Amino acid sequence: MIEARNLTVAFGAGQAVRDVSFQVRPGDRIGVVGESGCGKTMLGLAMIGMTPDAAQVSGSLLLDGTEMVGASEKAWQAQRARRVAMIFQEPMAALNPIKRVGDTVMEPLMIHLGLSREQARDRALSLFEEVGIPEPEARLRQFPHEISGGQRQRVLIALALSCDPELLIADEPTTALDANVALRITDLLARLARDRTMALLFISHDLAAVARATEDMLVMYGGDIVERGKTAAVLSEPKHPYTQGLLSARPSPANMREIDGRRKRLPTIPGAVPPLASLPAGCRFAGRCPVELPKCATRKPTERKGTACHLMEADT
Numbered sequence: 001m002i003e004a005r006n007l008t009v010a011f012g013a014g015q016a017v018r019d020v021s022f023q024v025r026p027g028d029r030i031g032v033v034g035e036s037g038c039g040k041t042m043l044g045l046a047m048i049g050m051t052p053d054a055a056q057v058s059g060s061l062l063l064d065g066t067e068m069v070g071a072s073e074k075a076w077q078a079q080r081a082r083r084v085a086m087i088f089q090e091p092m093a094a095l096n097p098i099k100r101v102g103d104t105v106m107e108p109l110m111i112h113l114g115l116s117r118e119q120a121r122d123r124a125l126s127l128f129e130e131v132g133i134p135e136p137e138a139r140l141r142q143f144p145h146e147i148s149g150g151q152r153q154r155v156l157i158a159l160a161l162s163c164d165p166e167l168l169i170a171d172e173p174t175t176a177l178d179a180n181v182a183l184r185i186t187d188l189l190a191r192l193a194r195d196r197t198m199a200l201l202f203i204s205h206d207l208a209a210v211a212r213a214t215e216d217m218l219v220m221y222g223g224d225i226v227e228r229g230k231t232a233a234v235l236s237e238p239k240h241p242y243t244q245g246l247l248s249a250r251p252s253p254a255n256m257r258e259i260d261g262r263r264k265r266l267p268t269i270p271g272a273v274p275p276l277a278s279l280p281a282g283c284r285f286a287g288r289c290p291v292e293l294p295k296c297a298t299r300k301p302t303e304r305k306g307t308a309c310h311l312m313e314a315d316t
């Protein structure tokens with residue numbers, strides 16, 4: 001079990017992640033959504049001990065009971081890959097262009113698991129098969145530029161799986177891929193999580209992908225979790241005005257509205273996520289929220305009733 005309690009990632013006075021608490025159990029598939037800059041990547045990086053040097057991480061992160069906030073890089077190295085692994089948005093950037101993809105996957109198996117070259121090769125082959133790489137023997141010998149973007153992301157997924165992690169964090173894993181390939185990678189991640197009883201934290205701004213891959217979801221805004229619940233329930237009955245805004249901005253004919261008497265367009269949430277240092281002290285969404293009350297800018301609803309918005313208070 002992995003548990004974040006009041007996990008905070010700050011850059012000076014600005015908090016990119018503020019007091020975030022949640023639990024991850026084996027096999028959980030959790031989506032994390034929110035606009036760019038809401039803290040999704042920083043949350044993922046904090047959970048694998050890879051936040052930038054300038055970040056101060058506080059609160060608690062327990063990996064099977066071991067406190068990792070403040071842990072040394074050596075302590076993290078013992079946990080990374082085996083307990084938590086992460087894949088990123090741009091697979092080309094994560095691969096060494098002058099190394100055969102087979103070597104990229106085999107090397108950590110030899111170094112971390114002490115496998116011989118032959119054993120590592122066999123394991124790499126079975127990982128390639130598991131992630132759906134066709135003709136895996138031939139692929140092992142290829143360089144990243146010789147394979148497609150989707151295949152490159154599959155190689156990185158194979159690499160992430162190589163030490164059988166308990167949790168795989170996928171940060172916008174399909175953004176660099178075309179729509180069909182993106183769908184297949186999304187389905188692959190969900191299948192791997194189910195087959196391996198591995199937890200998946202699926203970070204995405206794509207609500208359709210989150211609906212497809214996850215059972216539970218967290219909605220982040222300005223570093224706060226503003227809404228959480230079963231993915232189907234949050235998407236069908238969003239309670240927080242920010243989630244409602246995100247859903248009504250989804251591209252779909254049903255969401256098109258006549259705005260200011262002009263032709264139909266998609267509504268957008270007015271304004272933009274403010275810079276960290278200018279986020280309101282109370283509800284971070286204050287200033288952009290359509291149902292804001294005077295108290296919202298200074299008082300965070302979670303501090304009072306365990307809810308993220310006065311609209312949600314009736315539920316608790």
Ligand SMILES: Nc1ncnc2c1ncn2[C@@H]1O[C@H](COP(=O)(O)OP(=O)(O)OP(=O)(O)O)[C@@H](O)[C@H]1O
Binds near residue numbers: 036041042043275
């Ligand atoms: N090295 C850094 N120094 C200062 N602030 C940073 C640094 N890295 C990120 N931030 C800030 O932290 C906040 C959260 O960024 P983060 O990358 O986690 O957002 P995100 O939701 O993942 O967005 P995106 O979808 O664009 O990746 C942003 O306001 C960002 O500007």
